[in-house]
Amino acid sequence: MFFRSVHATARPLPETRLQDLLGEYEKDSASGLIQASSSADTRVALIIFKGRITNAYSISTDSHEHISAGRAVEIISGLGAGTLASARLPALALRAAKILAEQPQPAETLKVTTERLHILLDQWKQLPHLSLATLTWPTAEGLILLPGYGVTPRQGLFMSDGVHESAEAVSRMNGWFEGTLDAARYTYSSEIPAWEEYLTHRSFISILEAVLNRYKELTGLALLNALGRTINRIANENRWDVSVIVDRVNDQEIFPGIADMVSAYRILLAVTYNHVSSVLGEKLLQTVHREALADVDALASRTVLKYALLSGTGFLTARQTETDYA
């Protein structure tokens, strides 16, 4: 079970009814994770976003199976003795949960003292690939997404009595009172859809923020805010939890899969590029585009190409494919 620390309120099956729990999520339009475990080692995890099941997994010790929401409900309802645990969680935890569900085996596990945790994280930070670190204390849990190549991680979570994000999360982890923890590292793999989703999400934010930042430099806040309002309006009309505040992108949406994600990102990037083009002109937009791609890392720019995130913007000609993504 992932995120044990926030699952302190695990309730026994079959007395606890899954439908009641799902009803509460729906009523509150809440997001989180429901996990059901039986004594016969059957485990089902449900990712819930804004009251609706977006992903469901049947998990065993060394494998996982992506199942439909209906099938998951059926399995849980048929379980005999066991527990049903639920935790309301932010988007980052749900992205991590999807990765953990689809990649049951970590690349590395070890036991460390809390005091030496920062040394371990520094070592993992230097690795030449993207990875997810899970840190488990007896009563708390931490998650850090490490970009690799020495880049300081920006996304982290610490869950104990509550959920703490980003910079606050890391400082809480380093100062946690429990002396030892289990650390595990999961390495990025293009074979795992959840990793691809995370990378696409990160690439979308990187490229959009790079374009917004340059656009702000060239035109000022008034036009940047006009663009932000357009992006926010379109995201809002589609009920995507994506918003732009000045030149920062906040993407909290959990998509059911890569196809929905890519479709949404393509629309938002097309709207952005067309707006920028109408103000700066096609020629300067080309420069802004090249600068934006230079700002994002190689893995992110490859993802932009792989999923044709810019296909609505007229920026995926064969020539650009060769030069920009080489």
Place this chain on the structure above:
Amino acid sequence: MLNGFIRKRPLAIFWALGALLLLLYSAIYLVYPFRDAWNDAVLYVVYITTVSTPALVVTVTLQLYDVNDLPRRVWLNFTIGFWGWVVAEFIWVSYILLVGNPPRVNLSDFFYLLGYVFITMGVYHQYLLLGQPAARWSRSAAILFWGLAVLLTLLALVFTGAFFDPAMFLEDLFGIIDLMLGAVALIMLSAFRGGALARPWRGFIVLALANVFYAWLSQTGAYQVDTVSGDVLRLISDLVYMLSYLVLASGFLYQYLLLRFGPRISGGEEIHRKETGISA
């Protein structure tokens, strides 16, 4: 649709008022409805009003930029530059109304020069914003701009035998800088090709052409300072000059409307509508 309406209406009103000013100027110049001094005074009020429009619009546009916005530097320099020109025009007109023919070199030249310095500073900051590689050579280009302008002016004076004439020097210098600003504006138009930010730069090209026409009339002695003669060539030159200021002001007004209401979007929203069925 509403966005387009908001943008077009102020521009249409602006051009209606601009056309009225030009017609008024022509009528007063040709019909001469007032007594001598009064006719000139009214004529120059219309003239000063017209050439003040870029300074007025640029000042309003500047207010829409945040203090930390990098493009604010461009518009701040333009604001100072264009007000410098307004002061220069005002001094020049005051000389005509109070003294008759203004001295060949007078205080207005200082303000013209000041205006040119600040406007080229604005252009320089715009180049810096365009980023690499433009930023690398923009400082050298700004120095080269002024160096070349002075050199060309001196060469022109040497060839015309008026090397030690400060009045001729300034007149030629302003003409050459106008032409060079026109050339820079062409580069800006190319950089912003197809974008809304290209609009304000068109006016500089028209201004350069208007100044070439004025310089030609002035050099050939065809430009009559005296308005009583009703000289049509002078009227045409004045109208072209005033029109160039109106084109500049309309470009700045477009920039104001762009900042105030945002651009008109076409392609991106169309993609959004097609893929989602939601009308943006």
